[in-house]
Amino acid sequence: MVAVDTSAGRQGRRSVVVTGATGGAGAATALRLAGGGFDVIGTARSQEKADALVAAAAARGRPLKTVVLDVADPSSCAEAMGEVARMTGGGVWAVVNNAGVPQAGSLEDVSDEQTRHLLEVNLLGAMRICRLALPQMRLRGEGRIVNVSSGLGRVPWPLGGWYSASKHALSALTHCLRVEMAHAGVRVSLVEPGAFATAMLDRAVDDLVAADRGGAAGYDRSRALFGAVNARVPTPEPIARTIEKALTSPRPRARYTVGFDARLLVPLHAMSPLWLSDWVKHTVSGLPRKAPARAGVVKELA
Ligand SMILES: NC(=O)c1ccc[n+]([C@@H]2O[C@H](COP(=O)([O-])OP(=O)(O)OC[C@H]3O[C@@H](n4cnc5c(N)ncnc54)[C@H](OP(=O)(O)O)[C@@H]3O)[C@@H](O)[C@H]2O)c1
Numbered sequence: 001m002v003a004v005d006t007s008a009g010r011q012g013r014r015s016v017v018v019t020g021a022t023g024g025a026g027a028a029t030a031l032r033l034a035g036g037g038f039d040v041i042g043t044a045r046s047q048e049k050a051d052a053l054v055a056a057a058a059a060r061g062r063p064l065k066t067v068v069l070d071v072a073d074p075s076s077c078a079e080a081m082g083e084v085a086r087m088t089g090g091g092v093w094a095v096v097n098n099a100g101v102p103q104a105g106s107l108e109d110v111s112d113e114q115t116r117h118l119l120e121v122n123l124l125g126a127m128r129i130c131r132l133a134l135p136q137m138r139l140r141g142e143g144r145i146v147n148v149s150s151g152l153g154r155v156p157w158p159l160g161g162w163y164s165a166s167k168h169a170l171s172a173l174t175h176c177l178r179v180e181m182a183h184a185g186v187r188v189s190l191v192e193p194g195a196f197a198t199a200m201l202d203r204a205v206d207d208l209v210a211a212d213r214g215g216a217a218g219y220d221r222s223r224a225l226f227g228a229v230n231a232r233v234p235t236p237e238p239i240a241r242t243i244e245k246a247l248t249s250p251r252p253r254a255r256y257t258v259g260f261d262a263r264l265l266v267p268l269h270a271m272s273p274l275w276l277s278d279w280v281k282h283t284v285s286g287l288p289r290k291a292p293a294r295a296g297v298v299k300e301l302a
Pocket of ligand 1: 045
């Protein structure tokens with residue numbers, strides 16, 4: 001049993017756990033917060049990656065601590081959050097659930113196993129970390145949770161259906177958590193980034209290569225699209241700045257949408273009639289609107 005220092009959040013530096021801090025938005029966030037007066041504990045999936053993060057922070061004169069954590073593994077989560085409680089004298093002030101994975105591929109091609117892993121990381125893992133952090137936040141009477149979703153949580157995208165679904169579900173749970181925890185002084189925010197240049201889009205392209213069982217509709221176009229997007233979009237510092245805002249604002253917003261594309265596409269999608277958003281998705285993804293003529297299929301099969 002770890003004693004809780006109930007003054008911890010009110011005095012001095014505030015502590016924050018950033019999951020998935022070894023690259024992309026997580027690394028940008030951990031480094032930014034470490035330079036902004038927070039005691040940062042970044043999580044990594046291996047000691048090697050944790051050491052690399054500590055070295056990168058030290059090179060910038062922004063010391064931070066690390067724990068090894070696989071959010072998809074319940075015992076790793078319990079162990080890591082126990083370690084965090086010891087490091088912080090009873091519990092962390094804030095949690096940023098940033099760790100996430102893509103899962104691209106047609107819904108016909110993505111397996112149960114791949115889906116379970118995606119949901120473990122993007123949804124169950126994030127909520128498990130919340131559950132492990134909340135008792136001490138509640139005892140202290142304050143705390144912050146920032147869950148990193150995606151603009152695609154509100155704009156379901158073909159060949160990325162399970163990813164959109166995981167982020168849509170995270171958005172729903174974050175909404176409920178915000179209402180459930182208000183009385184405990186815990187402020188909960190959702191961050192919805194658009195596209196930013198990280199390893200994630202490369203991984204989505206790899207998923208498309210692996211799932212493609214032989215040039216099914218949409219794969220070629222989507223691979224080219226994801227690759228082109230990754231080459232043109234900005235680095236993830238705006239996500240880090242937004243997360244910092246959610247942690248430092250006296251009245252953090254329920255939802256922050258980050259990036260020009262997300263700020264444009266999320267409201268456009270919400271107000272578009274279905275035929276229009278379907279047309280855009282077919283056109284952009286290269287998925288045909290109509291089945292080929294029956295006679296043609298029979299002829300091809302013959
Ligand atoms: N980049 C975008 O365009 C974009 C857009 C919208 C939303 N997002 C969201 O932003 C968040 C960060 O993504 P990113 O773009 O920065 O991706 P990234 O560069 O691939 O980083 C993902 C981070 O999550 C970690 N991670 C993966 N599986 C994990 C697990 N099982 N347990 C613990 N950590 C794990 C990775 O660790 P390893 O280094 O060990 O793999 C890495 O540190 C994600 O939630 C993502 O869905 C990104």
